[in-house]
Amino acid sequence: xRTSRRWWLVFFLGPAIVLFAAxxxxxILSALAFSLYAWEGIGRRGFVGLANFARLFATFPxxxxxxxxxxxxxxxxxxxMLLQNVTALGLAVLLARGPWGARGYRVIFxxxxxxxxxxxxxxWALFLNPVFGLVNKVLTLLHAGALARPWLGxxxxxxxxxxxxxxxxxxxxxxxxFLAGINAVPEEYVEAARIxxxxxxxxxxxxxxxxxxxxxxxxxxxTFIGAFNWFELPYIMQGVSGAPNRATDVLSLLFYxxxxxxxxxxxxxxxxxxxxxxxxxALLLGMSAVGAxxxxxxxxxxx
Amino acid sequence: MTRGGAxxxxxxxxxxxxxxxxxAPMAIMGVSAFKSTREIFQHxxxxxxxxxxxxxxxxxxxxxxxxxxxNSVLVxxxxxxxxVILGAxxxxxxxxxxxxxxxxxYLYFLSGLMLPxxxxxxxxxxxxxxxHLLDTLWALILTYAASGLPxxxxxxxxxxxxxPADLDSAARIxxxxxxxxxxxxxxxxxxxxxxxxxxxxxxxxxNDFFFPxxxxxxxxxxxxxxxxxTFFGQYSADWGALFAGLTxxxxxxxxxxxxxxxxxxxxxxxxxxxx
Numbered sequence: 001x002r003t004s005r006r007w008w009l010v011f012f013l014g015p016a017i018v019l020f021a022a023x024x025x026x027x028i029l030s031a032l033a034f035s036l037y038a039w040e041g042i043g044r045r046g047f048v049g050l051a052n053f054a055r056l057f058a059t060f061p062x063x064x065x066x067x068x069x070x071x072x073x074x075x076x077x078x079x080x081m082l083l084q085n086v087t088a089l090g091l092a093v094l095l096a097r098g099p100w101g102a103r104g105y106r107v108i109f110x111x112x113x114x115x116x117x118x119x120x121x122x123x124w125a126l127f128l129n130p131v132f133g134l135v136n137k138v139l140t141l142l143h144a145g146a147l148a149r150p151w152l153g154x155x156x157x158x159x160x161x162x163x164x165x166x167x168x169x170x171x172x173x174x175x176x177x178f179l180a181g182i183n184a185v186p187e188e189y190v191e192a193a194r195i196x197x198x199x200x201x202x203x204x205x206x207x208x209x210x211x212x213x214x215x216x217x218x219x220x221x222x223t224f225i226g227a228f229n230w231f232e233l234p235y236i237m238q239g240v241s242g243a244p245n246r247a248t249d250v251l252s253l254l255f256y257x258x259x260x261x262x263x264x265x266x267x268x269x270x271x272x273x274x275x276x277x278x279x280x281x282a283l284l285l286g287m288s289a290v291g292a293x294x295x296x297x298x299x300x301x302x303x
Numbered sequence: 304m305t306r307g308g309a310x311x312x313x314x315x316x317x318x319x320x321x322x323x324x325x326x327a328p329m330a331i332m333g334v335s336a337f338k339s340t341r342e343i344f345q346h347x348x349x350x351x352x353x354x355x356x357x358x359x360x361x362x363x364x365x366x367x368x369x370x371x372x373x374n375s376v377l378v379x380x381x382x383x384x385x386x387v388i389l390g391a392x393x394x395x396x397x398x399x400x401x402x403x404x405x406x407x408x409y410l411y412f413l414s415g416l417m418l419p420x421x422x423x424x425x426x427x428x429x430x431x432x433x434x435h436l437l438d439t440l441w442a443l444i445l446t447y448a449a450s451g452l453p454x455x456x457x458x459x460x461x462x463x464x465x466x467p468a469d470l471d472s473a474a475r476i477x478x479x480x481x482x483x484x485x486x487x488x489x490x491x492x493x494x495x496x497x498x499x500x501x502x503x504x505x506x507x508x509x510n511d512f513f514f515p516x517x518x519x520x521x522x523x524x525x526x527x528x529x530x531x532x533t534f535f536g537q538y539s540a541d542w543g544a545l546f547a548g549l550t551x552x553x554x555x556x557x558x559x560x561x562x563x564x565x566x567x568x569x570x571x572x573x574x575x576x577x578x
Contacts, residue, residue, distance in 0.1 A: 008481045009396055013408065016393035016452055019385075023449035024415050027423030027430060034425060042429060091321060099314050107564045108322045111329075113571065114556045116510035118528040122535055123332055123549050126542065132344050134331065168324070173575075176568055180576045218575045229419060232512050236532070252421075259425050260517065270425055277422040288417050 032281075035274035042270060052271040056279075062258075062272060068246055069254045076163055076250065077227035084167035085174050085219055092178035093204065106179070110172035117169065121236030124165045128152050152237060155247035162248055166233050170226075174219045181215030182208055214295060221291035228283055231256070251280055332553070335546035343542045358547035366538065367522065368551055371530030378440050378526055379509045382447035383501050389448070390455025390500055391493070395485055397456065398463025399471060409460060415453030420446070424517055431518060442518040443526070447511070451504040454574070458503075462496040463489065502563075502570030509556065527552055 035052050038045040056062045091109065095102050112120065127134045130150035139148045151161040185208055193203050231252035234242060240257055242249025259273035335343050336358055338351040362368050397409050420427070427446065428437075436442040466489065474484045490497075515529035522533065531552060538544045560567055569576075 005400075005481075009400055009402060012392040012396035012400075012485070016389040016412070016456065017408070019389060019445070019449045020412060020415065020452050023427065023430075023445050024418070024420055024423070024452075025411075027425075027427040028418050028420065030426035031423045042432075091318070094314050094317060097314065099311065099318065101315075101318070105318050105322060106568070108325055110564070110568050111557070111560060112325060114506060114560050114567065115553055116512065116528050116556075118510070118512050118531050119549055119552050122531065122545070123328065126545060127328065132542070134347050137347055168328075171321075172325075173572065176572050177575045180572070215575075222575060225419075229421065231421075235516075236512075255422075260428075274425055277425070281418075281422055284419060285417060 028281075031274055031277050034270060035278045037271060039270040041268070048271070052269075052275040053278075056272050056275045061267075065246070065249065065254055066251075066276070069242070069249045069251045072159060072242075072248065072250050073228050073230065075159060076166075076230055077224055079160065079163045080167060080170075080223050080227060081220070083163065084171055085223060087167075088171055088174035088219075089178050091171075091175045092182055093208075095175070095179050096182040106176065109175050112169045113172045115169065117232035118236055120165065120169045121233050124168070125152065125237050128161065153244055155244050158238065158244060158247045162233055162237060165237070166230075169233075174223075177215050177219055178212065181212045185211045217291060217295050221288065224287050224291075225284060228252075228280060228287075251276065255280065329553070329557075332546055333550050335542070336550040338543055338546075340540070340542040343546070355543065358543045359551060362534070362544055362548045362551055366534045366544065366548060367530065368527075368534070368548065370523065371525055371527040374440060374524060374530075375509060375527040378443045378447070379505065381440075381444045382451065382508050383504050385444070385448035386451035386455050386504050387497055387500055390452055390459050391490060391497060392485070393452070393456050394459025394463050394493075395489055398460040399466075399489070409456070412453050412456040415450070416457065420450045421513055424513075428517055437518055438520045438524060440524055443511075443514055446514050446518075447504075447508045451500075451508070454503055455500045458500055458573075459493060459496055462493045466492055498566070499570055499573060502566055503573055506556070506567070506571060 034044075036047060036049060038048045038051070056066060095105060099105075128151045130136065130153060135151065136145075136148035139145055149157065151157050189207050189211075190203055193207050198206065229252060230250050234248045234250055234253055235256075238244075238248040240253060241262065242253050255273055255276045258267065258269055258276060261268035331347070334350060335347075337354045337356070338358075339355060342349070342351060393412070397405060431437045431442045436445070470488060470492075471484050474488055479488075510528060511526075512528040515526045519525055519529060522530070525533065531548060534548055535545065538548070
């Protein structure tokens, strides 16, 4: 009886554990180990300690590339917070007032989240084409033709343009999360404040926003993770090298190029690539831990 | 701010503007798919003079979209089915069986929620190479199925735990075997959770570009997102075909969404909204 129960346990749990261990745990742990070895192609050579990290941080061309890419990830995070998430909060506040058609707007706003970033990237690359693209044509129609430019080809506008396209795709997500947060605020709190003579803005500032803190924490966390994993959109729209002239290079692209080789420079080094992966792990795990702690503390405050 | 008519009109204007910014690019994409390249360049906002269905035919057959679709459908269905079945089995064991190490195994799966598997891509690539799975759909299916397990185990263990305790003991007293209890009593009761797990995994797997980019070389095994990069390289001068390709790729997802929008909104924000 007891043995049969044990066999059933193995039967139910075994396949999932094996699959997860082989294709998630093993690769992730190996990635940490790989960063401590020297590599030739995909052949592992001797143990070198932290030499790969030293080369990554202090030697040409890696150090410069790393700083450049990291800085772009930071910019993506900040700009997305300001552009996308603030807009989303505004839209959520409007939708929460229960305007005519709120249900329909909700469905429409979330639609682009369903589309693959490959579709979104190629579609906007066509729209942003400097000669035939719609964006410059619309600007001309609006008598703002002076603003027309090669948005993706100009190093000063390329990254920001990608961030706007990314926001176009994602905007519905934080909107829905904020809306759910606002709708979860007990009606009595808002009513009570209104009876005490609080205006719209006071209700928002004093009641809604403080109670929205957990939703905000989650969105900040997901935006951070998204910003530091940013890969598809720059890859599709600007290529693996972060054109023009590395103006849209980010950590994931640098990691991919270092791991699997770059067409134009032929640079490939699995040791350094793994070191970049470890660095990104540390960043993401650190931020997730901070987020989890903040989230728990705020939940306690609310309870 | 007043709650009067002026305020309401302003709210509608903002919401309408945003809806327009979402829908207009997609509408232009869909309409341009029926035009010739020349029409797209000269009259970008106009309806096509003749509706050119042949753009789609060209993309579907010549540009091998039929093939890419087949691969994407195979990979997505196989991965989601494996995630749901293995997730339900593991969730059942963790949610209903008391044994030493239960919490440990549960936390082990949960660790996968925090770790981005993409960063393990180099060892995963070498592993797939060793297993002779590179350039096969199996490389994708195994990767997606494994990375879907943490969320599936998390959601389903929670559901199995909420089922009343007498349920399986009563069945056991009646002499039902373990598999029968699982399959006939437990699984039907957590069906809504199985749907959530499927929805949560479906769209990210269908849309994924990163793993095919690394694992797949041959055109024959490319999924839709990867196949589209090949297509955009080959047809770069034929904008009618490009828009038709984009539209074709968007249609299945948009159709599914039109039918089940509430489920998708709830499913995809499940991790963030529950809090």
